[in-house]
Amino acid sequence: MMKDIKSLKKELPGIAEKLKKYREVLLANLVMVGEIPAPTFQESRRVEFILNRFDEAGLTDSSIDDAGNGIGVLAGSDSKSALLLNAHADTIFSEKTDHTMQVSSDSITGPGVADNAIGLAAMITLPYILEDLKIKLKNDLILLAGVKSLGRGNLEGMRFFLENNPFKINKAICIEGIQLGRLSYSSIGMLRGEITCRVPETYDWSRFGDSSAILTLNEVINKINDMRLPRRPRTSIVMGSIEGGSSFNTIARDATLRFEVRSESQEVVERAGETINDITLEVSSKTGDQVELDIFAKRIPGGIPYSHPLTRCARVVMESLDIEPRLAPSISELSALIDKKIPALTLGVTVGERTFKTNETIQIEPIYKGLAHLIGTILAIDGGYCE
Template identity: 25%
Template sequence: MDCRSDDSIKNYVNDNMEEAIILLETLGKIPAPSNHEEKRAEFCKEWFVNQGAEKVYIDDALNVICEIGCEEHEDIVVFMAHTDVVFPDKQELQMKREGNILYAPGIGDDTANLINLMMGTKYFLKNKVATKKGILIVANSGEEGMGNLKGCKEIFKNYGSRIKEFYSFDCYLGQCITEPVGSCRYKVTVKAQGGHSYADFGNENAIFTMSSLIQELYKIQVPKEAKTTYNVGCIEGGTTINSIAQECSILYEYRSSSDKCLKTMENNFYKIINDFKEKGKMIEIEVLGVRPGMGQIDEEAFERWTNNNVSIIKKYFNGDVKLGTASTDANIPLSMGVMANTIGTIDGDDAHKREEWVDLNSIPMGLSIVLELMLQYAGRV
């Protein structure tokens, strides 16, 4: 039977449904906070080896990389799903199952999508599928929060211009991300003279200065070319109620799908900071992370490529496929002009909550989508 046929995909999905669920329940308990994905990385590497992978390794960024046909072909297609979750837990993640609903932190974002990628890879390995291009399977690190897409950045650092097309499996069924939301994140620290709240009354208070700074940041008029946002998400400082604060820090970010808008926000941010410095305020800036927006891309070719992917999704998913914007691993290739989609392969909800859930009955649909997307590159040239 042709390994690319509908019957071959259907039979494989049906025959391996239980294995996929067991794999999800096993991997979903392994903690993997961003920048500390070691346990999941080791598990995934061993799993790929057990499926017959001949070249699989963990790189410096804690990506698990499985190469298929990359030595025979110069051009590479990347298929990626991330191992990290938003929660800091270092101990086993709590999980419960009620019928076909599986609950666990990070179970849909992104563990279930990763399972579909892993099971799709098993199909290639067991059937020794020949490929038209090199296939790079990546269980990547650092997609969430302060991971700042470090895993995906490392892939492009190491494979560079060889990468011609890119798929990230993330989000939920019916979602296809075609436009990246870029962001810049900072830690801003104000330092001041401080002192005793009574004896040194009148000395500069870092908290007061920071509150003035925040007010100025919130007066910024966002550009209108694309949706652009900003946020102060955390503030800390001071020591006691009877001390004039010597130090205060905030975490601040701005986001946009437009690189031009991001640049405008950057200019506004630094103008405010410099204005405060010119008034004698002591301010320190630490860049915590940068996620790029859309770069220069062949729009017609990208539209055709995306439409083909959407047609594959619709073959198995009966609902509407929504093209949208989001901050995902696809930010990196899209910023470099490489065609990339982030595609959801699981039904669920409550991402970034400890009560996150997935519907196990949606695994066959998602796995079928993954397999057919991958099998586009099967065969010899």
């Protein structure tokens, strides 16, 4: 039976207002962490900075594990179990990208500010806030700056941590920068890969304009687009990125498509993957070009139900803060937690736009509600309201 959460609900609107006094320290953490480049597989400098902030907050058990994850432990008064708080440390932007954060009175703009500098800043600042508000948790709070999460990282950092940590984790929260009100409690099936077309080295270049890797890839794309996908279970193929060639007047020797298959059904995902593989073999045989399929990430559907006490707690906290829930499945770190049968949620911190662009922008004012939702959910879990 779920404990009555009414007493906690009354306190939460007041917490949101109190959080405004932490604006300077929160934004300072955001700017400092956001201006350290951290492309996937190259997060070490950012993680080292986060560990320094953990040390300054008095988290004596902070460490970096063998995968490169940054770990901080805020010890509880009981320590019989632990709540995991995760924010991925990597971004899609390269070391060469200018990571300067532009701060105005009401917003912050910069590459990766929404995904996931603000999520990291919220996690880094949390121990300071809890101490200042004199909030003492019963359970241990494990803070994880996870590496190798995005793209080809395939949640490697989180998976390593879950396999090798010594903590008694019974629930988890994943922090994403946007959007405020995000509530993910389940994962969908997913298959992520690349299709690369290459014109053979032996190609006769005197045959004017007769072949191009881009034309070959276009044929692959047309065939994928013609695939029949079911409406139920809901299924989609996202063709997210194409690149190829080098100039206006040179035939492209290679071209690459990056794509994802997503479905509520794992069987549908697998069948779609098999069909795409058949397409690449067919086009390669027909054109004589090399067409290679590389599948490097998969997810399995799962999660907790909408009626689960953890999900209900998060919704009650949202209601008390006048936050509109945005329900959507996730294919990020939540998936790894689901695989380990750990009840978990993904929550958003603020409102943002232009995600994945160098002028990615977040709004400052909604952050306080997002932090209050995070703290309220932590208190609900720690107080036994989510059992």
